[in-house]
Amino acid sequence: MTVVREIDVIPFRNRIKETAAKMGMGLVNQTKLITAASELARNMLKYAKGGKVLIEVISKGRENGIRLVFKDEGPGIPDIALAMKDGYSTGKSLGLGLPGTRRLVSEFNIETEIGKGTTVTIIKWKNG
Amino acid sequence: MEKIPILKMGKLLLVTIQVDLYDRLAEALEADLVQMINKTGAQGVLIDISAVSIIDSFMGRIIGNIATMSKILDAETVVVGMQPAVAITLIELGLPLTGVYSALNVEKGMSLLQGKINLKETGFIPEDDGDTE
């Protein structure tokens, strides 16, 4: 799914909500996942002029979950450790985006290359 | 472009957010509200978010901004009807919305605001913190 305009965020959130509801994820975990996705989508729009998001249902053992892969071709993040710190922001935001997002999901992975782009992968387990 | 209606009720402004917010809509609401407070001289702002299923850091910041800006314009802000899932998510995100008053529902929000306004007018300090009937 492509997110290039701000308005794209709404159908994107709805897609995740549908997927999460279909697998029986609880309301709180759904909300956490969608909020996390919303944060990442905003970052993508703000710093990389949009990108692509892959939504998939995965399972490990008896646990099901949703994996979202955010891929952009933006400028990349120079210092990931710094970007993951609470309260740090290059834009004029609260700087809660990345660290806050990590707290909302079960698994969080970020890969970035200066000038090439950034890929963020998050997983939220149904009961996690 | 869509707009979120702002209703005036006596000294209060009432905002009910019924749609899913996206960033520009929230920013427009912030600007409109500040204008409106200035124009009407409202003393309190009540934002009903019971229909909002997602609040992320951006929306959280807008709400915080509205509260701070209203304060400068001498109006108090109360957010009412936050859904449990949203509250839990905001806390986990690290956004406790300090400085924003909250109430369970519109009714309680109203009396909370009324209490604050009375307090300001009379200088009388009631014993409770206002969020009661």
Added chain:
Amino acid sequence: MKNETIKILQKQKKKILDMWMNFQLTDETLREDLMNNDELRMQSEDLVTALVDNLKDENIDTPDSPDFDSVTDILNGISISRAKQGYTSRETGIFVFSLKQALLVLLQQEIRDPQVLYDQSLKVNKLIDFFGVATFETFIKGREEVILRQTDEITEISTPVIQIWDGILALPIIGTLDSARTQVVMENLLQKIVETGSSIAILDISGVPAVDSLVAQHLIKTVSATRLMGAECIISGIRPEIAQTVVHLGIDLSGVITKASLASALKTAFGILQLQVTRKQKNPLIVE
């Protein structure tokens, strides 16, 4: 050479069953309290029939062949039901492995050539061992299901939200607060706040064995979430040891209303709600 074993086994099905039953019944760990002999015999017969009837030249070396699906199904059913009935893994193990004993004894009686006997015994051995392992696997899975169900139940039971007054909720927390539990506690509490329209929640932690910085963090989170909803949260049941650790660990609870006992928390709640509790006049005649 044509596989003798299969022929022998298929001919002697009745005898295998008898022998197997005999081994099981003479074993001292037999649980007559959990299952009577007729039932046991039926279970055993099903298994022997499924095993022997599906045995072919081609599959005797490949226990995971689809021909044995019915055997695996029966075994799964038996071991899961046994796990739930409270059999030990040892008893379930003996159930399967005594079948091997029966088969081997039979082969010994029927096959004269020691070389053939050895070969065939080895095959039977391998086959039953495979089924044995499969049985253990499902047995453990059955147990795990029991454990998972109990975990769910414990989480449910241990987080009751009680309305103790109009507008006041109490939530006694018993046991350790980890992050998963905190989430359940928070969810239940906030949901109940919405349902009852309560403006005060009392979190009683007298049943929490220890408060470390993580638990404190969870408590603070719950308090903040309650406030976001527009309700006040009081933490009660703080034992002196807990107060000590909290201070020693440098945890800041200053933003939270804390009370030593549930009673004083309730009093504070009444105060916030501007309620007053008064004793009834003892002798109404004296009052005018």
